[in-house]
Amino acid sequence: MGAPGLAGVPTADAPQTKKDFTSDQEVRWCPGCGDYAVLAAVQGFLPDLELARENIVFISGIGCSSRFPYYMNTYGMHSIHGRAPTIATGLAAARPDLSVWVITGDGDALSIGGNHLIHALRRNVNLTILLFNNRIYGLTKGQYSPTSEQGKITKSTPMGSLEAPFNPISLALGAEATFVARTIDSDRKHLTSVLSAAAAHRGTSLVEIYQNCNIFNDGAFEILKNRDSRDEVLIRLEHGEPVRFGADGQHGVRRNPATGALEVCDGDDPGLVVHDITADDPTQAFALSRLADPGTLARSPIGIFRQVERPAYGDLMNQQLDDAVTAQGEGDLQDLLRGKDTWTVG
Amino acid sequence: MQLTGDRFTAEAASFGNDLSTLPNFPAEIRAPAGTLPGVSSFQLHFANYDILTPGDAPDVLVAMNPAALKANLPDVPKGATIIVDTGDFTPRALKKVGWDTNPLEDSTLSAYKVHALDLSGITMEALAPFELSRKDASRSKNMFALGLLSWMYGRSIDGTVRFLQEKFASRETIRDANIAALKAGWNYGETTEEFAVSYEVKPAAMPAGIYRNITGNLALAYGLVAAARQSGLPLFLGSYPITPASDILHELSKHKRFGVRTFQAEDEVAAIGAALGASFGGALGVTTTSGPGVALKGETVGLAVSLELPLVVVDVQRGGPSTGLPTKTEQADLLQVLYGRNGESPVPVVAASSPSDCFDAAIEAARIAVTYRTPVFLLSDGYLANGSEPWAVPDVDALPTINPDFAHELNYDGDGEHAFWPYLRDPETLARPWAIPGTPGLEHRIGGIEKLDGPGTISYDPSNHDRMVRLRQAKVDGIAGIPDLQVDDPSGEARMLVLGWGSTYGPIGAAVRRARKAGHNVAQAHLRHLNPMPANTGDVLKSYDRVLVPEMNLGQLALLLRGKYLVDVVGYNRVRGLPFKAEELAEVIVEEVGSL
Numbered sequence: 001m002g003a004p005g006l007a008g009v010p011t012a013d014a015p016q017t018k019k020d021f022t023s024d025q026e027v028r029w030c031p032g033c034g035d036y037a038v039l040a041a042v043q044g045f046l047p048d049l050e051l052a053r054e055n056i057v058f059i060s061g062i063g064c065s066s067r068f069p070y071y072m073n074t075y076g077m078h079s080i081h082g083r084a085p086t087i088a089t090g091l092a093a094a095r096p097d098l099s100v101w102v103i104t105g106d107g108d109a110l111s112i113g114g115n116h117l118i119h120a121l122r123r124n125v126n127l128t129i130l131l132f133n134n135r136i137y138g139l140t141k142g143q144y145s146p147t148s149e150q151g152k153i154t155k156s157t158p159m160g161s162l163e164a165p166f167n168p169i170s171l172a173l174g175a176e177a178t179f180v181a182r183t184i185d186s187d188r189k190h191l192t193s194v195l196s197a198a199a200a201h202r203g204t205s206l207v208e209i210y211q212n213c214n215i216f217n218d219g220a221f222e223i224l225k226n227r228d229s230r231d232e233v234l235i236r237l238e239h240g241e242p243v244r245f246g247a248d249g250q251h252g253v254r255r256n257p258a259t260g261a262l263e264v265c266d267g268d269d270p271g272l273v274v275h276d277i278t279a280d281d282p283t284q285a286f287a288l289s290r291l292a293d294p295g296t297l298a299r300s301p302i303g304i305f306r307q308v309e310r311p312a313y314g315d316l317m318n319q320q321l322d323d324a325v326t327a328q329g330e331g332d333l334q335d336l337l338r339g340k341d342t343w344t345v346g
Numbered sequence: 347m348q349l350t351g352d353r354f355t356a357e358a359a360s361f362g363n364d365l366s367t368l369p370n371f372p373a374e375i376r377a378p379a380g381t382l383p384g385v386s387s388f389q390l391h392f393a394n395y396d397i398l399t400p401g402d403a404p405d406v407l408v409a410m411n412p413a414a415l416k417a418n419l420p421d422v423p424k425g426a427t428i429i430v431d432t433g434d435f436t437p438r439a440l441k442k443v444g445w446d447t448n449p450l451e452d453s454t455l456s457a458y459k460v461h462a463l464d465l466s467g468i469t470m471e472a473l474a475p476f477e478l479s480r481k482d483a484s485r486s487k488n489m490f491a492l493g494l495l496s497w498m499y500g501r502s503i504d505g506t507v508r509f510l511q512e513k514f515a516s517r518e519t520i521r522d523a524n525i526a527a528l529k530a531g532w533n534y535g536e537t538t539e540e541f542a543v544s545y546e547v548k549p550a551a552m553p554a555g556i557y558r559n560i561t562g563n564l565a566l567a568y569g570l571v572a573a574a575r576q577s578g579l580p581l582f583l584g585s586y587p588i589t590p591a592s593d594i595l596h597e598l599s600k601h602k603r604f605g606v607r608t609f610q611a612e613d614e615v616a617a618i619g620a621a622l623g624a625s626f627g628g629a630l631g632v633t634t635t636s637g638p639g640v641a642l643k644g645e646t647v648g649l650a651v652s653l654e655l656p657l658v659v660v661d662v663q664r665g666g667p668s669t670g671l672p673t674k675t676e677q678a679d680l681l682q683v684l685y686g687r688n689g690e691s692p693v694p695v696v697a698a699s700s701p702s703d704c705f706d707a708a709i710e711a712a713r714i715a716v717t718y719r720t721p722v723f724l725l726s727d728g729y730l731a732n733g734s735e736p737w738a739v740p741d742v743d744a745l746p747t748i749n750p751d752f753a754h755e756l757n758y759d760g761d762g763e764h765a766f767w768p769y770l771r772d773p774e775t776l777a778r779p780w781a782i783p784g785t786p787g788l789e790h791r792i793g794g795i796e797k798l799d800g801p802g803t804i805s806y807d808p809s810n811h812d813r814m815v816r817l818r819q820a821k822v823d824g825i826a827g828i829p830d831l832q833v834d835d836p837s838g839e840a841r842m843l844v845l846g847w848g849s850t851y852g853p854i855g856a857a858v859r860r861a862r863k864a865g866h867n868v869a870q871a872h873l874r875h876l877n878p879m880p881a882n883t884g885d886v887l888k889s890y891d892r893v894l895v896p897e898m899n900l901g902q903l904a905l906l907l908r909g910k911y912l913v914d915v916v917g918y919n920r921v922r923g924l925p926f927k928a929e930e931l932a933e934v935i936v937e938e939v940g941s942l
Contacts, residue, residue, distance in 0.1 A: 010784075023791070025803065054786045059623070062794075070791050070804065075783040077626060078793025079619075080649050086584075086611065086619025090631065091783075094582050094607060094624040098783050116619075119612040317607055324602035331604035333575050334742045337568055341505065342558045342739065343360050345549075 003200030005126065009055050009099045016047040023073040034185035034211035035065055035132065041191045042130075043072070049199060051099055058101045059088040061108035064139050065132035065211070068103040082113025085120040088127050093314040099199070102129040106147040107137050110166050114146075117206075118175035123313040124203035128195075131168060131208045132185075136217035149295040154216075169289035169305055172206045173282045179205035180285070181304040185212060186225050190236075190302065197304055203312045210300075224300055235291065237303030242272035243288070245299075253291065262287040264299065277307040347371075347410070350488040351388025353509060357501040359559035359736055362549030363392040366852065368400035368925065369732045373589070373672040380439050385417040394548040398852035398859075400733065402927040406498075408491050410434065410465070416443045424457040429494070431487065433466025461540055465490055472530035476523045486527035493531020498544050503528055555738040562701035562730030563590070565737065566660065567597035569708025571604050573658075574630050576709065577716055577748035581606045582624035584617040585634045589672040590728040591662040594634045614642035618659065622646060625655045628752065628782035630712060634660040637679045638669065641686065648687045650721035651818065652794045654769075654778045656750075657721040658711050659683075662731045665923045674923025675728035677848045678899035683723040684877060684906075690815045692822040694718070695876040697725040699851035702737035704730060707874065713748050714825055719777045725876070727898075729925045730849045753779035753788060758800070768792060769802035776821035778802075823878050831880040835869035836862070842939050843890040845915070847873040847903055850896055850926060857931030864932075866939045873903070884911040894918060894938050896931055 021043045029035045046056070056074040060066035062081035069076030079087050084102045092100040102120075109117045109131050120127060136154070137143040143156040147168065151160040172180045179201040183194040191209065198205035210221045223229050231247040243253040244267045254271040256263050262273065262284075273284060285305040292300040348369055358365050368389040377384035391401035403423040409415035411434035422428065435448055449455055450462050469487040476483070489510075496503045507525055514521035535541050560568075574581035583606065585595040599608040607624070611617035618633040625631030635643065640661050650657045663679045665671025683695055694714050698707035704726055711724040757779060758767040768790045769778050781788035790802065798805035799813055833843065846854045851872050858870045871886060873879060887893050887907060893915040895904045901917040908915060918934050920926065 025791075052784075052786070054789055055784050057626075057783050069793070072791075073789055075789050076791035076793075077653070078791065078795065080645055080794060083615060083619045083646065086616040087623035087626070089616070090582060090584055090609065090620030090623030090625075090629075091627045092623075093609060093620070094580065094629045095627040095783065098627065115612055116616055119616065317609075321602045321605060321607070328603050331571075331601060333572060333604070336571065336601070336604075337742065338556065338739050339558050341356055341360055342556050343362050344556050345362065345552045346554050 004202035005128070005200045005205070006049060006051060006099055007202070008096045010052040010097060011050050012052050016050075016053065018043045018047065020053060021046045021073050023071050025070045027071050028067065029064060030215050032214040033064070034134065034213070035068070037185045037188065038130070038132065038191065038209055038211065039068065039071055041188055042195065045192045045195055048196070049099070055097055056099045056101070057091060058103055059084045059091070060103040061105075061113060062139070063105040063108045063137075064213075065103055065105040066108060082108055082111070083116060084108070085113065085116040085127070085129065089120055089123070089125045089313070092125050092127055093317050096126075096314055096318055100127050102127055104129060104131050106131065106133045106135060106145045106168070110146040110168060110171070118171070121172055121175040121177040121204050121206060124176075124178050124310050126202055126204070126312040126314055128198045128205045129207065131206060132211040133168060133208050134211045134213035134217055135165075135220050136213050138213045138216055142216035165294050167289055167292065167294065168206075168208045170286060173286045173289060173306060177206050177306065178203040178308050178310050179304070180306045181206070182208040182210070182300070182302045184210045184221065184224060184302060194304065197307065201307060202315075203310060221297065224297060233298040233300065235299060235301040237275050237288065237301050237305065239275055239277045239304065242274050243301075244272065253288070262291055264291075277304045279306075280308060282306055347386045347488060348388055350492045351390060353492055353506045354495060354501070355390055355559060355734060356505055356509070357496060357503070358390065358392040358499075359557070360505055361501055362552075362557075363394065363547055364396045364550035364552065364736055365390060365392040365559070365734070366397055366400045367391070367734045368729070370924070371673055380411050380413050380434065380442050382413050382417050382443055385414050387414070387418060392547060394550045396550060396552065398856040399925065399928055402929045406495070408495065410487070410491070412439050412445060412449075413443045415449065416445065422458065425459070427459045427461070428455060429461045429463065429491070431465035431491075432462045433464050433487075463540070468534065469527050469530070472526060473523050476519055476526070478519065478523055482520065483523065486524050489524045489527040490531035490534070493528040493533075494535045497532045497535030498541060500544060500546055503532055552736070553738065557736045557738055559734050560702055560705075560737040561732055561734045562698065562704040562726050563593040563662070563732070564597060565702050566698070566704035566708050566724075566726060567594045569705040570598065570630075570632055570658070570712070571601055571606060572705070572742070572745055573709045573712030573748060574604070574606070575742075576745050577630060577712065577750055579628065579630040579716070579750055581632065582621060582629040583608045583632045583634065584611050584620035584624070585609070586611050586614045586617045586639065588614075588636045588639050590664055590731045591634045591636050591639075591660065593731065594660065594662070614639040615646065618643040618646040618657075622650055622653070622655060622657055625650075625657050626653070626782070628750075628780075630658070630716070631656065632658040632660065634662070636662050636664045636672075637666045637682065640679060640682055644687045647693060647721050648689065648691050649794045651687075651691045651693060652797075653792050654719040654818075655780070656715035656719055658708070658715050658724055659721055660724045660726065663725060663727040665921070671923045673728065675849065675925060676898050676921055676923060677725070677727055677850070678902065678921065679725065680847075680876060680899065680902040681905070683725065690819060692819045693721050693723055693877065694822055694825060695723045695725060697848040697874060697876055698730055699848060699872055699874060701730050701733050701735050703874075705737070705740070709746060713746060713827070716748050716750050717777065718775055718821055718825060719780055720822065725848055727849050750780065752785070753781040754785060756787060765801075766790060767801050769797055770800050771817070775826075776817060776824060825878055828875045828878065828880050830882045831871050831873065831886050833869050833871045833886060835867070837867040840867040840869035841891040841942055842894060842935075843869045843871060843886070843892070844894045844896065844935060845871050845873065845887070845903075846896055847876060850898065853926035853928055853931055854896060856928035857926070857935055860928060860932035861935040861939065864936060866936055868935055868939060876903070879910070884913070887911050887913040887915070891942055892916060892938060894935065896926060896934070898926070
């Protein structure tokens with residue numbers, strides 16, 4: 001492939017198929033769960049990367065989505081709630097020859113693991129993080145999550161939740177992320193194209209996947225998926241293109257000259273903003289992420305928000321090791337132990 | 347003051363004295379000067395024979411202000427020498443520490459040999475040609491005091507001159523002023539008649555070899571580098587700054603040319619997570635912390651127990667609970683590292699007994715971790731971490747080899763299946779195979795959910811869980827290569843054993859010597875492996891009429907010994923943030939022996 005994100009990872013000797021990436025474990029998500037679609041998409045797309053299967057690792061935390069590694073015939077670890085980015089960081093920094101993936105959910109990544117997520121993004125470790133956002137706690141049977149809309153009635157909030165939700169894209173952009181994208185479980189083509197770009201990016205790629213939990217939060221993204229409504233509310237971002245949506249592109253997005261915020265306008269407005277994923281300044285990407293209504297998700301942009309280059313943490317770390325050897329030579333343990341101030345006894 | 351102590355230690359060390367040090371400083375970085383809580387001290391014990399502790403009672407106290415005098419006076423025996431800088435003995439400074447009258451002028455110090463000198467004033471005068479600010483000039487008074495002490499004990503100041511030349515290479519005036527102050531202090535001792543006596547402490551008779559002075563944290567860091575070399579594994583340290591463990595992170599971050607990766611994480615949890623991730627990838631994963639950090643890392647240690655991956659967790663213990671006494675020593679984390687996790691979660695524990703033993707203990711912890719695919723706790727404490735002693739530099743060719751024995755082949759044949767089973771154990775060690783990513787054909791998934799014995803797939807089967815719990819315990823219980831508990835009893839007739847663990851080794855040894863000198867038969871033994879304990883531990887305990895267990899906690903080892911071996915051990919427990927004093931322990935020992 002030669003993509004920067006995969007540089008240094010050995011390639012496969014022979015072509016691979018989806019079957020090569022499918023483990024012998026029975027998949028145990030609830031029938032109808034959105035996770036199946038994501039699993040199928042990942043298993044189907046990985047052969048395209050042409051990587052040696054043994055050099056791919058999936059690390060997950062805890063939650064329904066975090067069972068994902070068991071179903072991948074690669075190396076994998078199902079770890080602790082919220083901590084997958086930490087384990088993946090150590091692994092990726094120590095092993096530049098691996099393609100390391102993190103599978104997480106909205107509770108795992110944004111609640112208990114929020115601190116680790118923002119620091120992984122800030123450091124730009126070479127990881128691809130797939131954040132399955134179903135806006136609910138599934139594994140613990142239906143409590144509200146940090147992405148649930150305010151007023152959500154759940155088992156733990158019978159009178160409605162009190163908290164404002166996180167917008168994961170805004171959060172990631174604020175945490176200095178170099179690659180941020182959003183996609184939807186039901187749109188296989190879009191999902192695959194975003195995953196390809198994420199894998200090709202060197203540094204931390206965060207992909208938020210809107211994923212339906214048909215047991216505890218069914219239809220959470222229906223407005224974005226339903227043929228009758230989706231064109232009016234879903235904004236498909238295309239790099240280098242003016243931001244337009246609607247069945248015939250009749251809506252657009254422009255900057256309000258007074259406030260600087262983005263607002264919806266007619267599709268033929270002369271002031272439409274042009275989407276630029278490579279912009280150094282994340283201001284416009286952030287503003288785009290704010291278009292979505294936090295309650296209904298109407299006007300949700302999907303696609304790549306930001307894709308900029310910044311040295312990856314592991315590369316910098318390994319460079320320092322090489323530089324130290326170049327400058328001082330390889331370490332000699334006996335010299336180190338002896339040190340400078342010694343004395344000899346007869 | 348800590349720097350002055352370090353330099354005097356280096357001078358004593360290069361002269362060949364045996365020595366032991368106790369730096370003691372407040373947790374606050376710039377604690378208010380001149381107040382009792384702000385006193386920073388450095389105690390050094392050196393001798394021409396082998397010594398075990400920094401000493402109970404100093405023969406010489408150098409006090410730079412009234413607070414330092416007041417804070418340390420209770421430890422100074424009558425007749426000792428006290429050198430005082432009178433420069434700071436103003437009514438205001440005296441009042442700050444609660445003295446209404448000047449102790450230099452009343453009878454407070456009548457039992458001591460007092461040298462009241464205006465060190466500040468003399469230093470200022472000596473440095474007049476350098477046109478330094480008052481503040482910078484006054485800072486050099488420590489070097490003046492060091493020069494004076496060096497003269498009193500006949501120590502060369504050449505090493506310190508070289509040290510100052512290097513340290514202040516880019517700041518010539520400061521460099522020259524400090525050297526001038528140091529020399530002025532030496533010359534002051536030689537030319538005035540203030541000090542009629544100078545002391546001579548000859549080199550100690552030690553086994554032949556090359557020696558250096560070393561602190562526990564430095565030795566521990568070197569031990570980790572050595573363990574990486576001896577195992578052929580790259581060292582990966584995940585750490586979050588915490589007193590008194592941070593110096594290990596600082597030290598290891600200097601050794602990138604040894605392939606050492608150091609990762610300063612966003613928190614304690616991330617630090618151990620990254621180390622475990624690196625272990626999964628075939629590195630020697632290490633995390634370093636102190637008690638509060640161990641509390642945060644507990645869940646990940648549990649994961650490592652379940653994953654059965656090598657991991658070294660270093661706990662440099664400090665006073666607790668909570669933030670406790672960050673800069674003071676204690677050994678009250680033993681039960682935390684053994685039992686502070688959910689479920690049955692056995693983890694081997696190794697405890698270093700002296701600053702230089704931190705080197706060997708680190709290698710031993712890594713040996714167990716790698717050989718048995720398990721997290722291992724390595725216990726040190728604030729006293730070992732910052733204290734120093736001479737260390738016979740080991741020959742690296744004589745260090746033990748650690749074999750990671752990575753898996754490369756499928757390991758299971760049966761039912762027409764030719765497969766890799768990540769939990770198929772070595773029948774002897776019960777360790778599972780360590781197949782690292784990048785190994786073709788051995789792709790597998792592991793996790794914190796209970797695994798089926800052998801294949802390692804998820805299993806909720808009741809009898810399988812019972813079997814796995816017992817297997818993990820049996821693996822730790824069966825760790826080989828742990829030497830028998832050695833008992834030191836020169837008389838061969840002792841009826842009482844003094845048993846310790848960790849940093850109490852020095853004070854207990856010194857106390858036992860005193861008791862023996864006073865004519866009592868006492869046996870001594872020290873535990874380095876706390877889990878599992880040496881195989882003969884129970885037999886040793888049962889062969890004495892009384893077992894005394896001094897600990898800097900409220901009886902944690904004692905609880906274990908009573909529970910495991912049904913021996914009614916007697917505890918002696920103090921948690922003052924300071925190591926035991928030999929004299930105090932000797933009294934307890936003599937009293938116990940006398941009551942038999």
